[in-house]
Amino acid sequence: MSDLTLSAPTRRRPLVLRHPSVLVFLVVLALFTLGVTLLSEGIGLGVISTSFIKTLGKTLCFCLVALAMDLVWGYCGILSLGHMAFFGLGGYAIGMWLMYERTRRIIVDSLATAELPATPQEISDGIASQIFGVVGASDFPPIWAFAHSLPLQLAAVIVAPGLLALVFGWLAFRSRVTGVYLSILTQAMTLALALYLFQNDSGLRGNNGLSGLQNLPGLDLVPQSTVSLWFFWASALALGAGYLFCAWLVSGKFGSVIRAIRDDETRVRFLGYPVEGFKLVVFTLTAILAGIAGALYYPQAGIINPAEVAPIASIYLAVWVAIGGRGRLYGAVIGAAFVSLLSSWFTGGQAPDLKIGSLHIQWVDWWTVLLGLSFVAVTLFAPKGIGGLVDLAARIKSPNRHGADLGPGAGALREREADE
Amino acid sequence: MTTLLEVSGVSVSFDGFKAINNLSFRIAEGELRAVIGPNGAGKTTFMDIVTGKTRPNEGRVTYGEKSVSLLALSESRIAQMGIGRKFQRPTVFEDQSVADNLMMALKKDRNPLAVLLFRPKAADHARVEALAGEIGLADALHRKSGELSHGQKQWLEIGMLLAQEPRLLLVDEPAAGMTLAEREHTTDLLKQAAKTRAVVVVEHDMDFVRRLDCKVTVLHEGSVLAEGSLDHVTQNEQVIEVYLGR
Ligand SMILES: Nc1ncnc2c1ncn2[C@@H]1O[C@H](COP(=O)(O)OP(=O)(O)OP(=O)(O)O)[C@@H](O)[C@H]1O
Numbered sequence: 195m196s197d198l199t200l201s202a203p204t205r206r207r208p209l210v211l212r213h214p215s216v217l218v219f220l221v222v223l224a225l226f227t228l229g230v231t232l233l234s235e236g237i238g239l240g241v242i243s244t245s246f247i248k249t250l251g252k253t254l255c256f257c258l259v260a261l262a263m264d265l266v267w268g269y270c271g272i273l274s275l276g277h278m279a280f281f282g283l284g285g286y287a288i289g290m291w292l293m294y295e296r297t298r299r300i301i302v303d304s305l306a307t308a309e310l311p312a313t314p315q316e317i318s319d320g321i322a323s324q325i326f327g328v329v330g331a332s333d334f335p336p337i338w339a340f341a342h343s344l345p346l347q348l349a350a351v352i353v354a355p356g357l358l359a360l361v362f363g364w365l366a367f368r369s370r371v372t373g374v375y376l377s378i379l380t381q382a383m384t385l386a387l388a389l390y391l392f393q394n395d396s397g398l399r400g401n402n403g404l405s406g407l408q409n410l411p412g413l414d415l416v417p418q419s420t421v422s423l424w425f426f427w428a429s430a431l432a433l434g435a436g437y438l439f440c441a442w443l444v445s446g447k448f449g450s451v452i453r454a455i456r457d458d459e460t461r462v463r464f465l466g467y468p469v470e471g472f473k474l475v476v477f478t479l480t481a482i483l484a485g486i487a488g489a490l491y492y493p494q495a496g497i498i499n500p501a502e503v504a505p506i507a508s509i510y511l512a513v514w515v516a517i518g519g520r521g522r523l524y525g526a527v528i529g530a531a532f533v534s535l536l537s538s539w540f541t542g543g544q545a546p547d548l549k550i551g552s553l554h555i556q557w558v559d560w561w562t563v564l565l566g567l568s569f570v571a572v573t574l575f576a577p578k579g580i581g582g583l584v585d586l587a588a589r590i591k592s593p594n595r596h597g598a599d600l601g602p603g604a605g606a607l608r609e610r611e612a613d614e
Numbered sequence: 615m616t617t618l619l620e621v622s623g624v625s626v627s628f629d630g631f632k633a634i635n636n637l638s639f640r641i642a643e644g645e646l647r648a649v650i651g652p653n654g655a656g657k658t659t660f661m662d663i664v665t666g667k668t669r670p671n672e673g674r675v676t677y678g679e680k681s682v683s684l685l686a687l688s689e690s691r692i693a694q695m696g697i698g699r700k701f702q703r704p705t706v707f708e709d710q711s712v713a714d715n716l717m718m719a720l721k722k723d724r725n726p727l728a729v730l731l732f733r734p735k736a737a738d739h740a741r742v743e744a745l746a747g748e749i750g751l752a753d754a755l756h757r758k759s760g761e762l763s764h765g766q767k768q769w770l771e772i773g774m775l776l777a778q779e780p781r782l783l784l785v786d787e788p789a790a791g792m793t794l795a796e797r798e799h800t801t802d803l804l805k806q807a808a809k810t811r812a813v814v815v816v817e818h819d820m821d822f823v824r825r826l827d828c829k830v831t832v833l834h835e836g837s838v839l840a841e842g843s844l845d846h847v848t849q850n851e852q853v854i855e856v857y858l859g860r
């Protein structure tokens with residue numbers, strides 16, 4: 195008996211076995227992806243339209259950024275209201291290459307009919323005036339220096355959000371800014387980024403943003419119904435990988451330490467952990483995760499503009515995670531999927547209008563009010579969010595005996611042993 | 615014996631109020647020391663200064679054989695150098711199991727990358743179990759520490775301190791709110807700990823201090839009023855006046 199208890203925790207089983215929710219999640223995600231593919235317009239039965247495939251793919255990206263939000267807020271206790279800035283940066287980074295390369299091909303094709311072969315300068319000028327004509331410029335701004343290279347822009351998907359998070363986080367955490375002040379600071383960061391991008395001379399086409407991102411360069415012949423599936427699969431893959439990564443991150447001592455930081459960061463300092471360093475790591479990693487999610491999202495959305503990184507976007511992100519249940523990874527995913535799909539249903543005009551007396555409720559306008567009220571309700575009455583339902587279900591099935599004996603008699607198994 | 619911690623001429627004021635006033639004293643390597651004094655004497659503030667939570671307005675605090683000044687170091691650096699602290703109010707991470715709390719406290723590399731890649735070995739699990747046994751929580755290893763009784767939380771916190779393997783342990787009112795039996799267990803734990811390291815215990819309870827059987831420092835209004843054996847200081851006129859009452 196004592197032999198069993200001594201050796202039990204030392205046997206290290208794989209992550210998915212120690213945390214069954216990870217396995218359940220991955221299986222559900224795989225089945226969902228398979229099901230959607232089979233029903234898709236692109237290669238399946240044609241029940242699900244291409245535009246809905248895109249909606250689902252985008253939803254998966256929201257789930258991924260919600261995971262990041264849950265890690266930084268639900269686990270580490272940093273209520274960042276700026277993570278959609280990183281999401282947007284990821285989108286801009288990939289959007290630059292998509293737009294550049296597609297325009298380049300168009301310009302090269304159009305110059306091919308000319309009598310003299312076009313010089314690289316002519317091609318470059320052509321691309322620049324095509325892209326920047328809308329903001330009255332015809333030169334490439336310096337930040338487009340790498341736009342010709344897919345690998346470099348893919349690197350930028352990670353480097354740009356990561357670097358911003360690193361610098362911002364270093365400044366903020368070093369000065370021990372916490373709580374509400376930190377939240378406000380992150381709002382200021384995303385607002386500043388949005389305002390900067392709105393300017394015509396920001397180099398990213400001001401409020402026009404980047405468009406036509408759904409068209410993959412050189413793949414004009416591939417129908418959108420197929421491209422949409424590619425991105426849907428990529429998003430599902432990224433979500434699955436992101437989930438595994440986050441689960442791994444929070445499962446060990448690192449997870450212990452960041453949850454401890456959330457609950458009492460002063461105490462963690464006296465244990466000898468450099469709290470600021472941990473916060474910085476979490477903040478930066480989640481920013482990168484958000485950037486990757488954004489890079490997958492915007493090619494499906496087709497367009498990105500500065501309004502996407504407006505402060506409200508990050509607040510919505512926090513609302514999703516709160517409604518889904520923070521501090522548990524699947525909670526964040528459920529929240530993001532549930533609320534964002536519901537939101538697109540309500541704001542898409544499909545929801546039937548309501549008439550209560552003289553009040554005529556049109557959901558397009560009233561959805562935000564409903565969302566706000568649900569947020570308040572969840573915060574006040576169900577802080578565990580939708581994810582809390584899982585606890586309820588689990589408790590009904592097997593009450594928590596805190597490791598006590600399972601039955602009468604001295605030989606009874608303990609709850610913990612029975613689990614193994 | 616060599617000096618482990620030396621506090622000299624330290625003063626701290628909060629909004630003009632001098633909580634610590636020209637405080638000087640030293641703790642030797644491996645010493646067990648009790649600090650007593652009336653409420654507001656500055657006992658907790660003294661610990662805040664040593665552990666880097668509060669920066670003094672003047673004075674020096676040096677530690678170790680190289681006499682490193684602690685004043686410029688962060689809380690986490692000071693903790694890494696081997697100064698552990700137990701707070702007046704028990705603070706364990708209630709959302710996590712007893713084992714997780716102890717595992718976190720085990721003396722290991724504290725930098726984020728090392729922590730991220732850390733996977734406990736059999737020896738680490740064994741150490742955690744041994745510690746849990748020492749503090750009487752062997753059966754509660756997998757319980758959430760939030761479910762523990764007040765006394766058990768205090769012990770868990772002491773266990774976490776032992777896991778840190780500090781050279782100097784600062785313990786703030788460890789017996790507050792404990793039953794008599796719990797107090798005795800606590801005394802044993804501290805005396806046991808003091809065999810291999812220096813321990814400074816702040817306590818109000820005279821019987822508890824008597825059981826510790828060690829040198830006593832009396833603080834009053836932020837400076838040392840008397841120092842010596844318990845019998846010596848309790849006979850001191852001033853101590854009787856300000857602390858023990860007539
Ligand atoms: N952060 C602070 N700001 C203002 N005053 C403080 C602060 N910390 C402590 N003080 C004051 O300094 C004095 C000493 O406080 P301290 O907590 O060190 O006393 P103590 O000896 O630990 O008392 P107790 O026995 O009640 O724990 C008290 O008068 C207290 O009000």
Ligand SMILES: [Mg+2]
Nearest residue numbers: 657658659702
């Ligand atoms: Mg005190």
